[in-house]
Amino acid sequence: MELNVVDLNHYKFKKAQKEEDPYHNLYYKNKKQRLDFEEEEIKILLDFFDECTEFLKKGEIGLIEQNELELVDNDRKFIAEYQRIKRLIEYNVEIHKEYVMLDYEDVSFLFSEIQVHNFSLDNEIEQKRLQKYRTIMEKLDKILAYDEKPFI
Secondary structure (H helix, E strand, O other): OHHHHHHHHHHHHHHHHHHHOOOOOOOOOOOEEEEOOOHHHHHHHHHHHHHHHHHHHHHHHHHHHOOOHHHHHHHHHHHHHHHHHHHHHHHHHHHHOOOEEEEHHHHHHHHHHHHHHOOOOOHHHHHHHHHOOHHHHHHHHHHHOOOOOOOO
16 A cells, blocks of 8 residues: 555656756756956947837837727836846946846847848848848857757
8 A cells, every 4th residue: 555655656656757858858948147358348238128129119109099908008017128138238247247138038038139130031131131240159059059959
């Protein structure tokens, strides 16, 4: 009888462990990532956040006129996320001066937003736009690559 209780407890423990950590292969998910940015790259990133925020705020007026309130809420969430990451970067620059510490999810968000913001159907135009962010993207790509194989 005791053997069955032990097995049941072991089963419950394993099940709870799987539910707690669904990304067990991604062990550094909640860990802060160190990004060594130069001053120019930090200025480019801060300008990127300002540019994206202005773009979304300009589009907000048209969406409100068209009664697309769900899209307005979505844009406001993106603006809040841009401002949060911008404040994190500014705060890290004040403290560390040489590097920035960001969560893995923030790095992933930043990488995808730079890609989406500079997307174009014409490959040459897209490459020209991404050239400005090339070194930043390479640094973000190193962190996002699980097995050291870059995405770019």
